[in-house]
Amino acid sequence: MIYLARHGETAFNAEGRMQGHLDSPLTERGRAQAQAMGERLAELIGDPSGWRLISSPLGRAQATARAIAARVGIMTEIDHRLIEVSFGAWDGRLRAELARENPDTFARGQWQFAAPDGESYEAVEGRVADWLAELPPEPERKIVIVCHGGSGRVVRGAYLGLSRAETWAQDVPQDAVYRLLNGSSERIDCSSVAAE
Template sequence: MIYLVRHGETVFNAQGRQQGRLDSPLTAQGRAQAAAVGRLLARLVRKPADWRLVASPLGRAQATASIIGETLRLPVETDPRVIEISFGEWDGRLRDELALEYPKALASKAWRFAAPGGETYQAVHDRLADWMASLPPEPDRKVIVVSHGGSGRVLRGAFLGLSPEAIWDLETPQDAVFCLANGSIVRFDCQPAEG
């Protein structure tokens, strides 16, 4: 079983910026979301000591995982394979500005892979599939992973065998947990976070 979490809201999220491999700190709302996710996971995970907590190396995922880890009393492991998609030259850019400059590219659901110097879908898919393949098989797979909006979509898509086009219809909440187990995905929502 994998519990997939997206990091809490960041300053760049609130501004409508593409973060990609850049980083910005969690907002007060983001810290509250991470705490709410930690409380939810404490109810979902029966014996936290039997679980691993893995996070992307980016600061926003590490900060979110740290808050969750305090609640579950778990150390945070880092794995670069669950890092966010690199948007190349679009990292740090406002999405509204990109829509004006690149209207054709942003008209496609898969626009995230159209960025100059950015990562390809196949590269993201392959590194996330490699990460999943490195985990123990069910029922011994007990991992909580703190990742990102884009890479979290690709991870869920790889788990379900979705097409690249279909993954962009998946939601990317920052106040929910996705349980990936036995070929299906179930979403658990947190109580509203107060930031």
């Protein structure tokens, strides 16, 4: 079983800014989301024996993982293959500005892989598939991961055998986790943290 969490809301998320490999701190709302994920995962997991918590190396994912670890009672490991998609020259830019500057690219969808010097879908899928292949088989697999909107979509897509279009059509909430088990994915809401 894998529980997949996206990091809590960050300052860049609130601004509509592309993060990619850059980082920004969790907002107050993001910290509340991380704590809520920790509470829910503690209920779902119960006894933490045999469980692993693996995070992307980026600060926003690690901050979320720390909140989860404190509640669940397991140490955090880091795996660079869970890092967010690099948006190259677009990292740190406002999404609205990029859409105005590149209307054709944004109108086509899947603009996440159109950035100059950005990472390709195939590169992200390759590193994620490599990570999944190293995990113990089900039902021995007991993993919690904390990653990102883009890389989390690809993890779920690779696990479920989805096409690229289906992978990118998935939701990326910051107040829920996904349980990946027996070839299926189930969304589990963690909190009613509302945008204030």
